Amino acid sequence: MVVATNLGFPYVGAKRELKKLVESYWSGKIAEADLHKGVQDIQASHWKLQKDAGIEHIPSGEYTLYDRVLDTAQQFGAIPQRYQHIKNPLDQYFAMGRGLQKPATETTPKVDVPAMEMKKWFDTNYHFIVPEFEVDQAFSLQQPRAVEQFKAAKALGIHTRPVLVGPVSFLYLGKPAKTGESFDTLSLLPKVLPLYVELLKQLAEAGADWVQIDEPIMIFDLDANVKLALEKAYKTLKEQSTLKLLVAAYFGRVENNVYAVKDFVDAIHLDFVRAPEELDTILPLIKADQVLSLGLVDGRNIWINNLDKSIGLAEKAVAALGKDRVFIAPSCSLAHSPFSTSFETKIKEINPELFSWLAFSVEKCAEIVVIAKALNEGRDAVKDALAANAAAVESRRTSPQTVNPAVRDRVAKIPTEAWKRASPFPVRRDAQVKKLKLPLFPTTTIGSFPQTKEIRINRQKHNKGELSDADYDAFIKAEMKKVVDFQEKVGLDVLVHGEPERNDMVEHFGHLLHGYDFTQNGWVVSYGSRCVKPPVIFGDVARRGPMTVEEIKYAQSLTSKPMKGMLTGPVTMMKWSFVRDDIPQKEICSQIGLALRDEVVDLEAAGIPCIQVDEPAIREGLPIRRADWDAYLDWSVACFRLATSGIRDDTQIHTHMCYSDFNDIFDAIRDLDADVITIENSKSDEKLLKIFETKQYTNEIGPGLYDIHSPRVPSVEEMKTRFADMLKYIPEHLLWANPDCGLKSRQWPETEAALINLVEVAKYFRAQKAQA
Ligand code: GLN
Ligand code: ZN
Numbered sequence: 131m132v133v134a135t136n137l138g139f140p141y142v143g144a145k146r147e148l149k150k151l152v153e154s155y156w157s158g159k160i161a162e163a164d165l166h167k168g169v170q171d172i173q174a175s176h177w178k179l180q181k182d183a184g185i186e187h188i189p190s191g192e193y194t195l196y197d198r199v200l201d202t203a204q205q206f207g208a209i210p211q212r213y214q215h216i217k218n219p220l221d222q223y224f225a226m227g228r229g230l231q232k233p234a235t236e237t238t239p240k241v242d243v244p245a246m247e248m249k250k251w252f253d254t255n256y257h258f259i260v261p262e263f264e265v266d267q268a269f270s271l272q273q274p275r276a277v278e279q280f281k282a283a284k285a286l287g288i289h290t291r292p293v294l295v296g297p298v299s300f301l302y303l304g305k306p307a308k309t310g311e312s313f314d315t316l317s318l319l320p321k322v323l324p325l326y327v328e329l330l331k332q333l334a335e336a337g338a339d340w341v342q343i344d345e346p347i348m349i350f351d352l353d354a355n356v357k358l359a360l361e362k363a364y365k366t367l368k369e370q371s372t373l374k375l376l377v378a379a380y381f382g383r384v385e386n387n388v389y390a391v392k393d394f395v396d397a398i399h400l401d402f403v404r405a406p407e408e409l410d411t412i413l414p415l416i417k418a419d420q421v422l423s424l425g426l427v428d429g430r431n432i433w434i435n436n437l438d439k440s441i442g443l444a445e446k447a448v449a450a451l452g453k454d455r456v457f458i459a460p461s462c463s464l465a466h467s468p469f470s471t472s473f474e475t476k477i478k479e480i481n482p483e484l485f486s487w488l489a490f491s492v493e494k495c496a497e498i499v500v501i502a503k504a505l506n507e508g509r510d511a512v513k514d515a516l517a518a519n520a521a522a523v524e525s526r527r528t529s530p531q532t533v534n535p536a537v538r539d540r541v542a543k544i545p546t547e548a549w550k551r552a553s554p555f556p557v558r559r560d561a562q563v564k565k566l567k568l569p570l571f572p573t574t575t576i577g578s579f580p581q582t583k584e585i586r587i588n589r590q591k592h593n594k595g596e597l598s599d600a601d602y603d604a605f606i607k608a609e610m611k612k613v614v615d616f617q618e619k620v621g622l623d624v625l626v627h628g629e630p631e632r633n634d635m636v637e638h639f640g641h642l643l644h645g646y647d648f649t650q651n652g653w654v655v656s657y658g659s660r661c662v663k664p665p666v667i668f669g670d671v672a673r674r675g676p677m678t679v680e681e682i683k684y685a686q687s688l689t690s691k692p693m694k695g696m697l698t699g700p701v702t703m704m705k706w707s708f709v710r711d712d713i714p715q716k717e718i719c720s721q722i723g724l725a726l727r728d729e730v731v732d733l734e735a736a737g738i739p740c741i742q743v744d745e746p747a748i749r750e751g752l753p754i755r756r757a758d759w760d761a762y763l764d765w766s767v768a769c770f771r772l773a774t775s776g777i778r779d780d781t782q783i784h785t786h787m788c789y790s791d792f793n794d795i796f797d798a799i800r801d802l803d804a805d806v807i808t809i810e811n812s813k814s815d816e817k818l819l820k821i822f823e824t825k826q827y828t829n830e831i832g833p834g835l836y837d838i839h840s841p842r843v844p845s846v847e848e849m850k851t852r853f854a855d856m857l858k859y860i861p862e863h864l865l866w867a868n869p870d871c872g873l874k875s876r877q878w879p880e881t882e883a884a885l886i887n888l889v890e891v892a893k894y895f896r897a898q899k900a901q902a
Contacts, residue, residue: 131453131454132444132458132502133458134457134502135291135498136187136460137189137344137399137425138189138192140469140491142469148169153659169193173193177190183495187290187291189290190276191294195223196227198295200258202261203259204226206269206271206325207268208269208304219273227246246259252346253382253750253753255654256465256655256657260303261301262304262306262307276292277332284336284337289337291341291376294341294343296363297319297363298316298363300322301319302316319363343376346378346380346462348379348384348391350387361390364377365393375397376423377391377397380404380463381430381461381754384405385408397423397457398423399423399425400422401462402424406443409446413447416455423459424456426458426459427440427498427501429494431467432708434489435494437500437515441505441509458498458501464495467490468649468653469490469491471493473651474488474649477649477650484647500515526712533670534645534672537671537672541717548772548775549771550775552775552779555828558780566739570895572624573622573892574694575885576744577626577694578632579613579873580875580876607684609628610630610685614627617885620889622691622885627682627696629872629874635702636703636707642673643672644669644674646671647668648665671721671725673728678695679733682695682696682733693738695733695741695742697726699770700772701751701766702745702747704718704719723768727775731777740781741774744787745770746788748767748787752794771802782805783805786807786871787809791818796827803829806832807830808832809832819859830865832865833870834868835852835868835891836884836888841876842880846891849891857895
């Protein structure tokens with residue numbers, strides 16, 4: 131029979147219970163035993179929920195207190211040296227994940243170890259801990275979570291399918307422990323494989339039959355040696371284990387990487403949400419004794435499945451393989467989608483139609499079960515569920531809430547000249563120099579100023595209706611005045627309003643646009659215990675009216691210096707949201723681009739001479755496969771230009787990006803054709819600047835002069851050194867002086883001290899040049 135399966139569940143819990151537990155443990159409010167007890171209760175409820183939903187292969191072992199890759203590192207004894215003195219395994223684990231600082235006591239010395247590096251998990255917004263390995267790394271098996279969790283579920287009468295991070299992904303995603311050292315971490319494979327064999331043996335002894343081994347790296351463009359490592363790993367595990375092995379890849383196409391494992395597994399899981407086209411190529415490869423696990427329900431989004439379509443795909447697989455060789459699954463672990471729509475009482479009440487289009491993890495489990503049942507017993511057996519689903523899919527396809535003909539029409543008719551500025555940069559620069567009259571090395575900031583407790587309290591009061599619109603407005607105006615006066619006093623050249631009215635750079639604009647809505651409980655983990663609640667783009671996007679003009683105009687009225695309007699770019703507005711999956715992203719991004727274009731034009735008309743459009747998400751949106759990069763960069767760059775080109779030559783467009791490793795996409799960034807770009811450069815390594823030796827950046831640029839992520843005040847001397855370094859690479863008439871990102875998480879005293887120093891540095895170099 132076709133089996134309903136799951137690959138992973140949102141471990142953080144229905145109401146982020148895990149977050150509360152671990153944070154209480156970190157702050158010393160609860161003991162280790164309480165934490166474990168709490169976690170067991172959450173796990174038990176999750177297993178039961180899935181069982182009651184009808185999931186037959188319920189995952190265990192994927193439950194994590196911080197990160198699954200970190201779990202794997204610790205369980206194999208890959209503990210970097212700097213954490214080895216921490217003897218309690220749990221404290222050591224959290225120290226690796228988030229660092230540990232403890233003042234000295236009479237009996238113990240001071241502890242101050244930073245966290246291990248964190249990286250984005252494929253193209254999700256989740257971040258994993260990067261394992262560190264020595265060349266001669268020794269591994270040993272310590273308390274495997276998968277065995278513990280399997281037994282815990284068994285004790286509750288629930289038979290689960292243990293999940294492991296696969297050996298090749300584990301090593302491949304890791305890095306050498308010593309900075310500057312380079313060796314192939316896959317060379318450690320012969321050392322970890324015996325531990326996997328042992329782990330599988332322990333699972334078999336505990337009573338497991340299937341085991342799920344995740345090898346998501348199979349969606350990368352892999353070199354031959356990595357494919358060989360996969361082959362070797364699964365050949366060994368197959369030979370030396372009695373368990374049935376399911377190898378899972380997700381988030382993209384596996385292409386011919388699948389050949390590396392296909393002969394050594396009992397089942398293979400692929401993501402047919404991201405790569406439905408691979409079904410036809412994969413079916414003939416599945417041998418008579420093998421199973422294909424179909425990832426049909428999107429594990430990364432919040433929309434209902436198109437059950438008719440999914441069942442159609444699954445029927446094709448069943449026709450080719452037979453019912454006993456097909457599993458139904460989410461595309462990837464459901465840990466990447468929120469818990470349940472049952473908490474979305476507001477959307478349900480205010481917009482029941484939108485509510486009917488939503489499916490979070492619990493609802494996705496139900497979808498998986500319906501698909502499996504349709505295959506086993508025929509569509510008739512689930513006809514009510516299918517009818518309800520078909521009605522919701524149809525309403526979503528045709529609803530005026532999703533389709534705004536005026537917006538569609540405008541996107542379809544965007545004239546060619548709207549995709550770029552009217553004049554080339556040198557012409558615009560002349561006009562801007564004349565109008566703005568900025569000194570050499572102009573100084574500016576990235577937009578936000580300290581979001582003080584007072585600001586947050588007033589915003590909350592206003593949201594709750596305890597502060598009237600008029601009072602809140604007056605408060606925000608006073609904040610803006612404070613920020614403007616401050617910048618005048620410090621002597622900055624291009625001023626900002628400080629963003630006091632914004633809680634978040636995406637959500638704030640989402641509220642001002644049609645097509646966006648907001649969940650109450652749609653949390654997903656970003657890293658560790660930190661969760662985000664992305665806005666939802668469900669319909670065609672259009673402005674409700676001017677979004678920022680009033681604030682920026684007011685801020686400009688307070689000063690004779692140029693004021694910089696501040697907007698979030700189309701790619702970032704989209705990538706940091708749950709995006710509708712019923713039209714191409716390029717189309718959504720163009721819609722946002724047009725809305726922003728109108729705003730930019732309105733700002734210019736209101737007399738705002740500089741407008742910054744932040745695009746920190748462009749780089750992280752890069753597709754996983756190189757072959758897909760150009761298409762993505764083409765439309766994402768085009769949409770930025772669409773947003774920023776409806777204006778005169780003498781209006782200066784700024785953009786900002788929060789990373790310095792943009793070597794990969796240097797050409798695309800240049801193609802944005804912003805007049806000024808400010809970029810993060812906090813590590814102050816020369817990596818960023820090096821690129822200017824080989825590539826020319828022709829427009830104006832401000833690499834961050836100091837790291838805003840720390841309260842440390844940079845001295846004038848150190849910023850001078852950094853600025854002098856920049857001058858070696860960047861022509862002086864193009865160079866700006868600015869911090870490396872927004873200041874919202876900083877306090878006022880350090881902000882003031884740092885910016886005073888920054889202005890002094892710019893003045894010093896101006897004087898130098900004047901003498902020369
Ligand atoms: N303008 C935003 C700020 O200053 C930019 C934030 C960001 O780059 N993430 O806060
Ligand atoms: Zn930034």
